[in-house]
Amino acid sequence: MASKNSEGLVVYGEDSRAGVTNRRLGMAIAHVSAQAQDIAECQRQLHASQQFQAQQQQLYTESRFQQARDEAEQRSL
Known part of the structure; x- marks a missing residue:
């Protein structure tokens, strides 16, 4: 709903029904902000988990490689 004031400017009234x-905008921004923070925390946790798994895989690979090297050395003696 629009009306003109004494200065000729159009003023739009606030229709609370629609x-x-x-x-509402403030509530939506707060909700999105909270969701963004939750997503960022999940991403941090996922990244930390992936780094840990990569380290564990590297340690396992190095261990198996050393074990294979030791077995090959024992066979050659």
Whole structure:
């Protein structure tokens, strides 16, 4: 709903039944912000888990390689 004021400017009234109000917009921004923080925390945890798994895989590979090297050395004696 629009009306003209004394200066000739168009003023739009706030229809509380429909549309975006400042309150609704603020609530939506807060909700999205909280979700973004949750996603960022999940990504940090996932990254840490992936790094740990990569380290464990590297240690396992090095261990198996050393074991194979030791077995080959024992066979050659």
